[in-house]
Amino acid sequence: MKLAYRVDQVRAMEEAALAADPVPELMQSAAAALAAAVSDLLRRRRGSVYGARVLIMVGRGNNGGDALYAGARLADRGAAVTALALLGEPHPAGLAALLAAGGRLVDAAPEELAALDVALDGVLGIGGRPGLPDDVAQLAAALDGAGVPLVAVDLPSGVDADTGAVPASAVRADLTVTFGVAKACQVIEPARSRCGELRVVDLGFDPALATDALRCLEPSDLATGWPFPGRSSDKYARGVVGIDTGSPDYPGAALLGTYGAVHAGAGMVRFLGPDEAGDRLLSLLPNVVRADGRVQARLVGSGWGDRPDGAEVLARVADEGLPAVVDADGLRFLPERCPSHWLLTPHAGELARLLDRPRAEVEADPLAAAHEGADRTGATVLLKGATQVVVEPGNASATIAVPGPAWTAQAGSGDVLAGVCAALLAAGLSTSDAGAYGASLQALAAAEFPGPVPPQQLATRFPTVLGRLEAARR
Numbered sequence: 001m002k003l004a005y006r007v008d009q010v011r012a013m014e015e016a017a018l019a020a021d022p023v024p025e026l027m028q029s030a031a032a033a034l035a036a037a038v039s040d041l042l043r044r045r046r047g048s049v050y051g052a053r054v055l056i057m058v059g060r061g062n063n064g065g066d067a068l069y070a071g072a073r074l075a076d077r078g079a080a081v082t083a084l085a086l087l088g089e090p091h092p093a094g095l096a097a098l099l100a101a102g103g104r105l106v107d108a109a110p111e112e113l114a115a116l117d118v119a120l121d122g123v124l125g126i127g128g129r130p131g132l133p134d135d136v137a138q139l140a141a142a143l144d145g146a147g148v149p150l151v152a153v154d155l156p157s158g159v160d161a162d163t164g165a166v167p168a169s170a171v172r173a174d175l176t177v178t179f180g181v182a183k184a185c186q187v188i189e190p191a192r193s194r195c196g197e198l199r200v201v202d203l204g205f206d207p208a209l210a211t212d213a214l215r216c217l218e219p220s221d222l223a224t225g226w227p228f229p230g231r232s233s234d235k236y237a238r239g240v241v242g243i244d245t246g247s248p249d250y251p252g253a254a255l256l257g258t259y260g261a262v263h264a265g266a267g268m269v270r271f272l273g274p275d276e277a278g279d280r281l282l283s284l285l286p287n288v289v290r291a292d293g294r295v296q297a298r299l300v301g302s303g304w305g306d307r308p309d310g311a312e313v314l315a316r317v318a319d320e321g322l323p324a325v326v327d328a329d330g331l332r333f334l335p336e337r338c339p340s341h342w343l344l345t346p347h348a349g350e351l352a353r354l355l356d357r358p359r360a361e362v363e364a365d366p367l368a369a370a371h372e373g374a375d376r377t378g379a380t381v382l383l384k385g386a387t388q389v390v391v392e393p394g395n396a397s398a399t400i401a402v403p404g405p406a407w408t409a410q411a412g413s414g415d416v417l418a419g420v421c422a423a424l425l426a427a428g429l430s431t432s433d434a435g436a437y438g439a440s441l442q443a444l445a446a447a448e449f450p451g452p453v454p455p456q457q458l459a460t461r462f463p464t465v466l467g468r469l470e471a472a473r474r
């Protein structure tokens, strides 16, 4: 599992490290690692650092300082390094080091950008506000257009470091060399995609100083935490899911959720929704049981439309006390306070309606919106989207699912995912793990295909992915 942090947490870790080591030393460690990463890139692309043409875009903070010191190291190795000050006076000691090593300070970008071998973005780091002045944005876009590899120092300038939003112009990097720990913007879209490859430089920060880091799942976490059946497991150990989804207008949601639960390994699925969907389901999946009986987790809400008894169904599910996934239209009928063993699976529009806010606000800061949703409802929230985040009520931490291709963004994907999450709840996982593992499985399965596939076909790839994960455990 990777961890990522907000700026206030990074600053606290930085301060503690600074108490042990003076500023220049920390900056020198950062610059040395940055110079090494740029040297690797130059060697890969042109064989050597010697004679490479390097442009450094410099702001007026320590981020520019890192870039200038790294530039000095590259100049020492024979690169032709040019620094361009973009926001005023650059870091004085860093600039002095670059000039002493034979680098130059210029007041305009070179005419022929395509002749550059690499550009460093040392404009803004964790002290930056989102967005870039127009001239900086134009230069960054021109470098990108000219095919010059861009290395972001700590983070791509212009992104919002804490939310992952890109509200205005921002650098698009090929490589980001980040210091101490990963930052939230490196794991949340759309900023995540602006980072390119991410390299985290160890500066000896103490992660124990921040208890509520963002937990970013990797496939190995699924291999360890997925409830694979044991040799003596029976269908009840694997878990029985009771599904009441779909409606005459939306029968497909019932089929898709059931596909999700069955292919994610539910021991049994009882389909308790409308007959139209149930009859069709049996012809596709004869293993599905239509009779009520023992159930270990419920799935409700997908494809309900304006179901007239929606609130009563949810009240019954709450009284019964079983873990449950409440998806889609079910979210319109939530009680004042939900049981803590419920997992809500809204997309941004559904969460916006729940919080009575514009959708754009949820999309601009999905993490904050998911926290608000969990705290208000009392249930765990899996907020779906390009970044899938899971938040428990009263818990300042959050889990981010393994990211997957955008092809997943299609009608019906959410229905399948809700079925996967319900199967995981029935197998005994916590609401938070069920949401995060479910969303991760969907992403890993989607990554198996070179392009779009319908969600029901995606579900049939779950067994292959799970088989591989289980084998990786041994």
Ligand SMILES: NC(=O)C1=CN([C@@H]2O[C@H](COP(=O)(O)OP(=O)(O)OC[C@H]3O[C@@H](n4cnc5c(N)ncnc54)[C@H](O)[C@@H]3O)[C@@H](O)[C@H]2O)[C@@H](O)CC1
Binding pocket: 014, 018, 023, 026, 027, 030, 059, 060, 061, 062, 063, 064, 066, 087, 123, 124, 125, 126, 127, 128, 129, 130, 131, 132, 133, 153, 154, 155, 179
């Ligand atoms: N303190 C330390 O010892 C270390 C700091 N490090 C570096 O220091 C960086 C943070 O440095 P700073 O706190 O100086 O902050 P920045 O270097 O991010 O820059 C802040 C400066 O830019 C200006 N600014 C912010 N947003 C702007 C915008 N949108 N348009 C125009 N100007 C804007 C601010 O007014 C301020 O002057 C980190 O990202 C990292 O690169 C690393 O060297 C590790 C060690």
Ligand SMILES: Nc1ncnc2c1ncn2[C@@H]1O[C@H](COP(=O)(O)OP(=O)(O)O)[C@@H](O)[C@H]1O
Binding pocket: 328, 346, 347, 383, 384, 385, 386, 387, 388, 404, 405, 406, 407, 408, 409, 410, 411, 412, 413, 414, 415, 416, 417, 442
């Ligand atoms: N850009 C994206 N990249 C990857 N996955 C995405 C992206 N956008 C949406 N998704 C995923 O696609 C699924 C869509 O779910 P949802 O909108 O609820 O569909 P529906 O309700 O029609 O079934 C969710 O799992 C969501 O997280």
Ligand SMILES: [K+]
Binding pocket: 063, 121, 122, 123, 124, 125, 152, 153, 154, 155, 156, 157
């Ligand atoms: K930067």
